[in-house]
Amino acid sequence: MNQRAVATVNLAAIRHNLAQVRRYAPNSCVMGAVKADAYGHGAVPVARTLEAAGIDALAVACMQEAQQLREAHIRAPIALLEGILSAEEATLAAYEGLQIVVNDFWQIELLERMPQGATLQVWFKLDSGMHRLGFPLSAVPKLRQVLQRNRSWRFCGWMTHLARADEPEVSATVEQIEAFDITLAGIAGARSIANSAGLLAWQQARRDWVRPGLMLYGASPLPGKTGRALGLRPALTLTSRLIAIREYPAGSAIGYGASYRCPETMKIGVAAVGYADGIPRSLASGAPVQVAGRPATIAGRVSMDMITLDLRAAPQARIGDEVVLWGEHAPAEIVAEHAGTLAYELFCGLTNRVQFEYVDPAA
Incomplete structure (x- = not known):
């Protein structure tokens, strides 16, 4: 049967783009975004390719996406960017060894009701200016108290998300980074700031972890530039x-x-x-x-x-x-x-x- 429309995904291009991420951020661990079915490219084949290429972690939006990868025997660390939505999801996250990005105190309450001895891996997401998900910066002292009373939790680090990283001429990104840094000055824990645009356009956003998405698939998040101009290959x-x-x-x-x-x-x-x-x-x-x-x-x-x-x-x-x-x-x-x-x-x-x-x- 002749196909009317065909999407051909080049997995070698995915590997090439991951290598480019590492060239841009050689001192950072890489958490590759494979949410939304790997941006429409196919979550399982893309995740397998990234895992085989040595990516440090994968990121999905929700439990359904994480389970799809685990059922396909993807064993790489997986972060839930929207965190858990129920006690059932908290239990599943612990069972599957997922990293939970915690965005609000109600999620902490769910996690603290877990049975003693449950292995939980958590990131805390801070709202440095995106104003979508995340704790206000003023909540950091309370979050440190949460960690102190839950010493069995494995704390992965502090995360934030940039709202205007694709606008290199706008000062909002610098303001977000500075607010994040000032709030966490002297506080232990890995940092993660940069998405694809942040990684490409803002060197100061390349921290312990970077979280590329679009650039893994060979496209540019920056206006006026193509992926090819940035050394990427369309996948x-x-x-x-x-x-x-x-x-x-x-x-x-x-x-x-x-x-x-x-x-x-x-x-x-x-x-x-x-x-x-x-x-x-x-x-x-x-x-x-x-x-x-x-x-x-x-x-x-x-x-x-x-x-x-x-x-x-x-x-x-x-x-x-x-x-x-x-x-x-x-x-x-x-x-x-x-x-x-x-x-x-x-x-x-x-x-x-x-x-x-x-x-x-x-x-």
Whole structure:
């Protein structure tokens, strides 16, 4: 059966990007974010690749994601970034040897009700300015008291999250880092600040642990820069095929809403992929794609199952030719700009109608 839409994930690129993380932060342990199904790349194969490459820990959002990895026999340390939501989850976290990122006092209450002797591994997350999850900085003295009365807990360290690390010209990141440092001055425990943007743009955010996500998948979190410009390799290439080519005279309206009209007599191609596969409906005319290795652009609205393409720059295109939506030679960051979104959303938005294939050229 011919597949309409295929996402090919290059596991060698994942390893390369982890190596780049270590080059940027050679003195830091690496906690790789594989939440949200490894940003749409497939949590189990990506986690296996990272574990084999020696990553220090993995990070997921929730218990469901952690259990999926443990059931796949991933033995690397796993951190629950949103912590535990119930006594049942606390018990599971202890059983599975998970690191619990504790964000609030109600979670501490759950953990303190655990049976004596339960092995608990905890991070404390501080809100240094993101104002989403985390204890206020003023709570640190109380948190130290929590540790003193729960000496059986294994304390992993202090964590915070940066709100505007992808804006290198903005002072908010420096203010967050300084507030975090002042609050914890003289207090024991590992520190973790940097996500991908923090790791790339803010050297002072590279502490005992870094927590890369997007850059492991080869995309850039920094505006105006692609992953390639930062030494990364895109790991996922999304492709489809041309299923029709028609020539239309100047002025012809293409697709729903007649949002695109041919500026001259030209060929329009149809590829078998659409928003039911995860292509944003907001992807605008002019967005770049590749057809048989040649540049082309979106022409008209994305439909549920198809997109229409301006083939003027690819005059030799034929039925069955490969169409690359994003990937190795079509950066997801650039495509995302044409949809008013981010590469994160492109990756996470792929649906189960897309066929995933994994390759490992270096294995």
